[in-house]
Amino acid sequence: MTDLLRFVYFLFIVRPVILIVIGLNVRRANQLPEKGPAVVVANHNSHLDTMVLMTLFGMRRLKDVHPVAAADHFLRNRLMAWFSTKIIGIIPLEREVKGVRRDPLAGICQALDDDKILILFPEGSRGAPEIRDEFKTGIAHVAKRYPEVPFTPVFMHGLGRSLPKGEGILVPFFCDVFIGPPVHWTGKKDTFMQTICDAMNELEAEKEIPRWEPS
Amino acid sequence: MSLFDHLSTEICLTFAAIAGLLLLANVILILRKRADPDRDDTELVLRVRTWWIIVGCFAFMVAVSRTTAVAFLGFVSFLAFKEFLSLIPTRRADHRVLFWAYLAIPFQYCWVAIAWFGMFVIFIPVYMFLGLPTRMVLIGETKGFLRAIGTVQWGLMTTVFSLSHAAMLMMIQPGDSARVPAVWADEASKASGGAALLVLLVLLTQFNDVAQFCWGKTIGKRKVIPKVSPGKTVGGLIGGIASTVALAACVGPWLTFLDLPRSLLAGLIIGVAGFAGDLSISALKRDLGVKDAGHTLPGHGGVLDRVDSLTYTAPLFFHFIYYCYG
Numbered sequence: 001m002t003d004l005l006r007f008v009y010f011l012f013i014v015r016p017v018i019l020i021v022i023g024l025n026v027r028r029a030n031q032l033p034e035k036g037p038a039v040v041v042a043n044h045n046s047h048l049d050t051m052v053l054m055t056l057f058g059m060r061r062l063k064d065v066h067p068v069a070a071a072d073h074f075l076r077n078r079l080m081a082w083f084s085t086k087i088i089g090i091i092p093l094e095r096e097v098k099g100v101r102r103d104p105l106a107g108i109c110q111a112l113d114d115d116k117i118l119i120l121f122p123e124g125s126r127g128a129p130e131i132r133d134e135f136k137t138g139i140a141h142v143a144k145r146y147p148e149v150p151f152t153p154v155f156m157h158g159l160g161r162s163l164p165k166g167e168g169i170l171v172p173f174f175c176d177v178f179i180g181p182p183v184h185w186t187g188k189k190d191t192f193m194q195t196i197c198d199a200m201n202e203l204e205a206e207k208e209i210p211r212w213e214p215s
Numbered sequence: 216m217s218l219f220d221h222l223s224t225e226i227c228l229t230f231a232a233i234a235g236l237l238l239l240a241n242v243i244l245i246l247r248k249r250a251d252p253d254r255d256d257t258e259l260v261l262r263v264r265t266w267w268i269i270v271g272c273f274a275f276m277v278a279v280s281r282t283t284a285v286a287f288l289g290f291v292s293f294l295a296f297k298e299f300l301s302l303i304p305t306r307r308a309d310h311r312v313l314f315w316a317y318l319a320i321p322f323q324y325c326w327v328a329i330a331w332f333g334m335f336v337i338f339i340p341v342y343m344f345l346g347l348p349t350r351m352v353l354i355g356e357t358k359g360f361l362r363a364i365g366t367v368q369w370g371l372m373t374t375v376f377s378l379s380h381a382a383m384l385m386m387i388q389p390g391d392s393a394r395v396p397a398v399w400a401d402e403a404s405k406a407s408g409g410a411a412l413l414v415l416l417v418l419l420t421q422f423n424d425v426a427q428f429c430w431g432k433t434i435g436k437r438k439v440i441p442k443v444s445p446g447k448t449v450g451g452l453i454g455g456i457a458s459t460v461a462l463a464a465c466v467g468p469w470l471t472f473l474d475l476p477r478s479l480l481a482g483l484i485i486g487v488a489g490f491a492g493d494l495s496i497s498a499l500k501r502d503l504g505v506k507d508a509g510h511t512l513p514g515h516g517g518v519l520d521r522v523d524s525l526t527y528t529a530p531l532f533f534h535f536i537y538y539c540y541g
Contacts, residue, residue, distance in 0.1 A: 023297065025510045129307060158301065164310070171313045172293075174301040174509060208504060 002086040003063070009087050010054065010062055018055040021172050022048070022162060027206070028179045029056060032152060036064050036115040038182075039151045041139060041196060043132050043204075044121035045160030050088065052156060052175060053119050066111055067119040070095045091118065105142060112146055122196075129160030132204065140192050143185040150182030153196060155203035178203040218278045223404035225470045226414055230274045233418070237266055261514030269512070269521070273417065277410055281385050282328055284410070288382040289324035294518040295374035296320065298509040302499075303370075306363050308356040315350055316367050319343050323379050330386040339376040344368060374519070377526040380533040381416060385409035389472060389540040397472035397540055404472075411471040412536060418466065419482060420528045423459040423489040430454030444497045447490075456486030477539055484535055485528045492527030496520070 018024065032040065042049060050067045057065045071092035074084040084090045091107045103109075111118055120142075122135035143151060158175035180199045186192045219227050240263045244256055276287035296317070305313060319339060326335040348364045387409045389397035399405055427447070435450020463482025467473045473481060496519060500508060509517020 023294075023511070161301075161305065164307070167310055169311065169314050171310055172297050172300075172317065174297060 006087050006089060007059070007062065011059060014051050015055055015059075017170075018048070018051055021170070022052070022159075023172070023174045024052065024056075024177055025174055026056065026177045026179070029177075031179045031181060032056060032154075033117055033150060033182070035061075036117040037112040037146065037149050038117045039112075039139070039142065039149055040117065040119050040154055041122055041135070041151055042119065042154040042156060043200065044123045044126050045129050045156065046126060046163045046165070048159040048163050048170075048175075049121065049126075049156055050119060052159065052177060053154065056177065057117065061117065064115070065089070065117045065119065066091050068093050068108060068121075070125075072096070095124065105138070105145070108142055109145060112142075112149060126160075126165040129164035130157065130209070131160075132200070135193065135197060135200075137189060137193055139196070140189040143192055144189070147185040150184060151196065152182045153180040153199040153203060154178070155180075155200055155206075157204075157207070157209060176207060178206050218275075221280075222278060222407045222410060223400070225400065225404065226277075226407060226411055229414055229418065229466070229470055230270070233270055237263060237270065240266075258514055263514075265512045265514045277413070281410070284385060284413070285324055285328045285382045288378060289320060291518060291522060292324070292375045292378045293317075293320050294509075294511060295378065295522055296370055298511070298517045298519045299370040299374055300367075302503050302505065302508060303366050305366075306356065306359055308354050309351060309363055309367075312347055312351050312354070312363075313367065316343070316347060316371055319371055320375050323375055324382065327379055327382045327386065330383075332383075332386075335379070335383060339371050343371055373526045374522075377530045378522060379529075381413060381525060381529040384412040384416060384529075384533055384536065387412060387536060387540065393540045395474070395477060395539040398468065398474050399472055400469070408472050415463075415467060415471050415473075415481070416485070416529060416532050417525070419459055419463055419485045420489050420524050422462055423455055423486050423528075424493065424524055426458040427451050427455030427490060427493075430458070440494065443494055443501060447494070452490060455490070456483065459483075459486040459489070472540070473536075481532060481535060484531050488527040488531045489524035492524040495527070496523035 040053060042053060050069075054062065054065055054067070066089045069084065069088075069090040069092065071094050074090055075081040075092055085092065091111050093107065094102075094104050108118060120139060122139045123133040124136045125133070127133050139151065143149070155178045156175060158173045161171070161173045162175070163170050180203050183192075183195050183199060186195055244260055244263065248254060248256060272287065277284045300313060323335070323338055326338060347367060348360075351360065351364055389408065397408070399408075404411070428451070430453075431446055431448050431451025434454060435448030435452075437449045438445060439447045439449055439452055460479055460482035463478045463485070464475060467478025467481060468475050471478075496508070500506065507516030508519035511518050512521055515521050
């Protein structure tokens with residue numbers, strides 16, 4: 001039942017909003033993973049980021065795609081928890097691990113074992129709109145455990161203008177989505193993070209983002 | 216076809232003729248490819264294919280009803296305004312102001328749909344012009360105020376106010392006391408007199424774009440304004456305007472209730488204004504350092520790239536008609 005609700009929600013609400021109200025300019029959509037296990041890493045500006053990426057995967061792959069999201073934010077009450085896990089299909093992640101007994105990556109590992117496609121925002125938070133924060137190294141731990149899983153970098157621009165953190169009203173702006181070639185575990189945490197970071201910088205440099213000259 | 220029943224025969228024939236022209240373009244491209252297989256026509260093939268979609272959507276929406284045609288043009292305005300805002304830098308503080316600016320679009324097209332001319336003609340130049348800066352002031356961010364409000368208002372005037380005149384053409388009903396008497400082909404065409412004006416405007420404007428482009432490629436060396444648009448030559452400009460006036464003279468009196476002198480004048484207005492509109496959007500793109508305004512229409516660029524001339528021709532053609540027949 002919830003699977004049907006999820007399908008309907010994405011087909012009739014998410015897709016029209018993302019494709020018509022927002023509007024996407026996608027470069028190299030064919031580089032997105034065709035099937036799991038796979039990870040997509042993207043910069044994070046807005047709640048719409050997840051919706052755009054899930055729209056790009058299309059309805060056919062919807063059942064396999066799951067965003068990883070902060071448990072403290074998305075499970076904060078029962079209604080929100082139901083909506084996040086059942087309709088959006090998030091895999092909750094404890095941002096702050098209090099006890100050392102539980103493996104914080106257990107949910108992610110389980111999903112990858114189940115051949116899922118995961119969406120990760122390694123910045124950890126939406127932060128200031130359209131400003132990229134440094135990626136947290138959690139993805140390196142995942143990559144180390146799954147050296148054969150591809151990590152596809154995606155850079156998005158525009159959604160931080162449409163629905164930035166702290167705003168409840170959506171204002172339409174076209175969204176650029178640039179997808180890079182997949183990256184694999186390099187054998188070392190530093191070089192892996194550097195490879196991902198370089199890939200993101202390259203994607204960001206593809207288009208000049210409009211700013212008024214400093215006055 | 217029952218869908219096209221309320222449109223005059225002339226309008227239906229015009230759409231058929233446009234389809235014929237596009238078919239001709241397809242055939243020429245195929246023959247060219249066959250004569251020279253190495254030739255790269257991808258851009259042109261894409262452009263013609265997108266033309267098919269544009270003409271198809273436009274004809275369909277005009278054919279369904281006047282309201283759907285108004286809604287369709289409202290959606291075009293929305294896309295063009297969104298493209299404009301996405302191109303320019305905006306201030307983070309103005310999030311809510313931009314939301315109000317977007318709201319102007321359904322209101323403006325609502326005035327068109329209910330044919331409330333008085334509101335239609337002042338809503339954006341008066342109420343939005345005063346309302347948006349007031350909303351902006353309430354936020355309290357003064358740094359970059361003039362630039363922020365100036366750009367948003369210019370965008371609204373160009374992509375919403377100007378374009379909505381194309382939709383308003385459909386509401387024109389020539390009165391008995393008009394300065395110039397309307398010439399009707401038959402009783403049946405009276406019902407779609409406004410739609411015929413819209414079709415004439417769009418046809419002449421887009422034809423003018425193509426004609427100026429083609430004449431510019433074949434004749435003329437002296438550039439008109441090389442700093443803004445290096446492709447525009449004096450020969451191309453004159454050839455384009457002459458072609459548009461000629462087409463207006465052939466089509467105008469047959470398709471619409473305009474007589475020959477008014478048709479010639481309309482052609483001249485559209486030829487000159489189309490050129491100016493094209494240049495003004497070119498200047499905007501150059502200022503922002505982009506080639507195309509968007510990516511919505513493969514082979515053309517963005518919606519703004521396609522309606523650039525229309526933002527100038529629509530209000531000028533409308534007021535010319537309104538003066539003569541309103």
